Amino acid sequence: xxxxxxxxxxxxxxxxxxxxxxxxxxxxxxxxxxxxxxxxxxxxxxxxxxxxxxxxxxxxxxxxxxxxxxxxxxxxxxxxxxxxxxxxxxxxxxxxxxxxxxxxxxxxxxxxxxxxxxxxxxxxx
Amino acid sequence: xxxxxxxxxxxxxxxxxxxxxxxxxxxxxxxxxxxxxxxxxxxxxxxxxxxxxxxxxxxxxxxxxxxxxxxxxxxxxxxxxxxxxxxxxxxxxxxxxxxxxxxxxxxxxxxxxxxxxxxxxxxxxxxxxxxxxxxxxxxxxxxxxxxxxxxxxxxxxxxxxxxxxxxxx
Numbered sequence: 284x285x286x287x288x289x290x291x292x293x294x295x296x297x298x299x300x301x302x303x304x305x306x307x308x309x310x311x312x313x314x315x316x317x318x319x320x321x322x323x324x325x326x327x328x329x330x331x332x333x334x335x336x337x338x339x340x341x342x343x344x345x346x347x348x349x350x351x352x353x354x355x356x357x358x359x360x361x362x363x364x365x366x367x368x369x370x371x372x373x374x375x376x377x378x379x380x381x382x383x384x385x386x387x388x389x390x391x392x393x394x395x396x397x398x399x400x401x402x403x404x405x406x407x408x
Numbered sequence: 409x410x411x412x413x414x415x416x417x418x419x420x421x422x423x424x425x426x427x428x429x430x431x432x433x434x435x436x437x438x439x440x441x442x443x444x445x446x447x448x449x450x451x452x453x454x455x456x457x458x459x460x461x462x463x464x465x466x467x468x469x470x471x472x473x474x475x476x477x478x479x480x481x482x483x484x485x486x487x488x489x490x491x492x493x494x495x496x497x498x499x500x501x502x503x504x505x506x507x508x509x510x511x512x513x514x515x516x517x518x519x520x521x522x523x524x525x526x527x528x529x530x531x532x533x534x535x536x537x538x539x540x541x542x543x544x545x546x547x548x549x550x551x552x553x554x555x556x557x558x559x560x561x562x563x564x565x566x567x568x569x570x571x572x573x574x575x576x577x
Contacts, residue, residue, distance in 0.1 A: 287572040292565040293537070299518040300538030303432060308425035310439055316447045 423450055426539055427474045433534035434478050434527060436485060445481060449474040467541055468548040475531070475549055521571055529564055536561060 287295075427446035431437050437445065452473050453460075460469055522530060528550070535546045543561070547554045 286577070287569045289565050289569075292568045292572075295514065295518050295568065296522070296533055296537040296565075299515065299522060300429070300534060302515070303534075304425060304429045304538050307428040307432065307442070311421070311425040311428060311443065311446070314439070314443055316443070 419454070420450055423453075423470060427470070429538050430471055430474050430531070430534050431478050433530040433538075434482065435523070435530060436482065437478070441481065445474065445477045449477050452477075465545060467539065468545040471535060471539065471541070471549045517572070517575060518568075521568055525564065525567075529560060532557065532560055533564060 424443065424446045427449045428439075428442040431442040431445045449470065453470050456473075460466070522533065525533065532546060532550065535541045535549055536543070541549065543554050543557050547557045550557065
């Protein structure tokens, strides 16, 4: 065999690795991913976070509406931040789920919102 | 990587075997493990695409992700001794005309040589000769100075020439 120079040595290495890469390329086609890779699960988790946030917004709206329904005075005041936010949420369609939530059990919803707010709401006349 | 399903599919088919080929250089991962690493690397790159500086080359950034995953996987394996025979047991398919043309003896010689290299050198040769990364790009991936990379490559070529002379001189 001929004496090996730098160029030939590089050529040998390139040929070897090219073949290895071809091997992996064929295997890649033959072995598709079994499952969505783990880190893409994080995207799903993030979507879950978004859903939880939306749920919290709905719960907040539920609490606000309960407060309003229990306290006409608060509703009449109108300037209360709670009332303003609840009205805004309701106008953006949070009401549908809100009604379902109310049916499911308003006390539970209020408790899950926050203890302090719930107690404040429950004290409302 | 563009933000579309088609682009993602293309990226997947293009980068998956590249990542697996690089993971192969570590010498300890089975085919299944290599493709798990490759899939995870692509997923991470895709998830982090907003952080990628588009003015830079994608390859070094991507292979740095693959490398981190390989090193993590190595740790999980509790740094098992390298098992080049494991790779040797996996026959490399003869696919390309160029590959077919390469004499079997030469191929076996280079295979034995590469498998006998230390892991860091196998990584380097894979990045430069398989993934076609430049010296500076390989230096970025391996977090080593360019001078060190250049010197290591020269040493690897020299070792290959000497081994060739011993075998066929």
